[in-house]
Amino acid sequence: MKLSLVTFVIIVLNITIFLNINSVKTSFADDFENSITNRHVTGYNIPKTTGEILDPTTSSIKEIDGVIEPNKYLREFNYGKVSVLENGTTLREFTLIANDNLIKEISPGVYFNVWTFNGTVPGPTIRATEGDIVKINFVNNGAKFHTFHTHGIHKSEMDGVFELVGPGGKFTYEFIAEPYGIFPYHCHVQPLEEHINHGLYGAFIIDPKTPRETADELVMIMNGYDTDFDMENNFYTVNGIPYYYMHHPIQIEKNKLIRIYLVNMLEYDQINNFHLHANMFNFYNSGTKKTPDLYTDIVTMSQGERGIIEFSYKYPGAYMFHAHKTEFAEKGWMSLFMVKDMQNSSKFVNSNN
């Protein structure tokens, strides 16, 4: 009841805002954003009801119970506790705490026992520059064995495969960040499927020494959840919560370079992919080169594969991006960009005054 009341208030508010804005001329994008929560991608509206509405494509989850705040995660990069060693090398220290007893809301109304790095799925994005020394203080607060295993070049004992960390245990991983690129990190305790399905993974970015062109940088992890343990995913997401960016579209600027660090951590399914609407992008496989491997609108990845996507939008408006495996899209891996024309909207603010 409370939920439907809140929805009702939001709808009424939206309508009033919509009518108000409509009296002054606005761009299509603004209108669309205001009405987008009332719009249905299936073409059918929800019937009037005395009961409750079940709609993960438009309703959000309570942030306090949510497995992550996808909008915060999207642009949050952790550079660690930085110090400079005597030889001039940068040392970056990170603390990652593994846990396996949290129960979090992963989709509206669905609660799942998630296993986490620092309490979220995906875990925090860690970021360093090529040549830095990365030190990971790993603590296992869970009831099972866990490790921190990342891709990239490092010594065997820093690989997080043979030194299993038991409940209450600690381990310090230390290695030089090389080469530059985008890498997944995850727990490497068997059964791997179980540890990955429950959420023990994150993204690790190593920047080249000469930085890339300035851009609006986003991190996206494609994942899934098998919540009834039949070895098939019940939900597919980008950044942890199905459909989240459908009702919270990612705000980007027209003509601005967008850079996505994209990682596929999807368990159980052979492949996953990323498709951008009404645009083309440059794709850098694993982000290990500065010349693009592809100029395309769709890229397909197996588990653990990743890359960098770069594009900018020519026209303002709402644009979808989603898995072009439509099954995944219709089980949550469906999102929106809201491209804004900043110059026009500043004009709009002026004219309003």
Add this chain to the structure above:
Amino acid sequence: MNYDEQNSLTLKIRNIILIFIPIIIMFLMIISLFGPFGQSLLNIGIALPKIDIEKVEFYEDNTIFAFVRNVGQNTINISQVDINDRILPAVIEPDRSLQRLEGSKIIIPFSWNRGESYEVGVTTDDGTRFSKIVSAAIETPKIGLSQFGAYALIGIYVGVIPVFAGLLWYPIMRGLDKNKYNFIMSITVGLLFFLGIDAMIESNELAVKNFPDPSKIQLLIIITTLISLISLIFISSKLIKKKSNRNENHDKNNVHEVIKSDRAVESESKYLNPFSLSLMISIGIGLHNFGEGLIIGSSILLGELALTIFLIIGFTIHNTTEGLAIVSPLSKTKSRNIKRLIIYGLIAGIPTIGGTWIGGFSFSNLTTILFLAVGSGAIFQVIYYITIDLINKNKDILSNGYIISGFIIGIIFMYATGIFL
């Protein structure tokens, strides 16, 4: 009050107390099991959520209704709904929270296509998904005259006409000698035996397909069949006793029509006259046909078009033999009472129509299962009486070639016609 009376009174009181002591002990045990002691004692497993999707309905205004019920131990919240495993917006009435055994209606806006298969799924708050497959979507019939008539026609086609067609064997039946009579009667036993077993298997199939925990329903099938069998035997023997008493006192109206074999004369009155046997067969078959009607109606409702057609063809062939079963006991009577025969035919055939109506308009797996079980009990009751009739009229039925071959042929014949199902 003398000593004896007092003594008997204390004895009475003592007995009453004695009756209640075990009950009180049991009561206290149950209470303690619900208390903290019991909770820790019984905390030995996880009560898994269980949702039964009882019914799926399709409507032309692009909506699908799903009726769900919580058949698990604990309260469940329905969180998401999907069609063919694709998550969709939906509405749930009255609300998403389902107490134990509470039901809800889910309305899903969806542009479904006639004849296509759909799987409707619901996901509970712990992420468990339950689903039900409808093989071919079809507009859910609204209760209207035309639909009513159409179902009645199917019922007549499947139940009434074939039974009456079978009754037309009556003239051949009359004037059969003893061996042929034994042969035909044991064919009837074979036919009925097949029908009784078939109904139990059919209801078992429904139980396994539609209930998350079929073992309880399977037990219910056996219990219902047994109760149906025993209570019908009880009622029939009461009726027979009454009748035989009346026959002894009054002019032996019915019995004089019967040419009794020498050995059977004295035992005949204790058991059945041919007409009672025929009537009993008609009632048993009527109950059975009611179950068949339910199955046909429900298969129409569930959109199993191919199955419906096979069921109609199969039951039609089956039911012709039911007519034979009804007239077979009458072979030794000289009665030309056509009216009575028609009544028997109607008793056996008409319930099919009722079954089709109920099955087609408001289908419930449990009622269908129960009626099938009652029907098979009724059929076993008829088998019991025919067997007794045969035992009374023959020295040793197991060494009688006509009887044994008749029984086997009856079963095989039904199996052969049943291949259509």
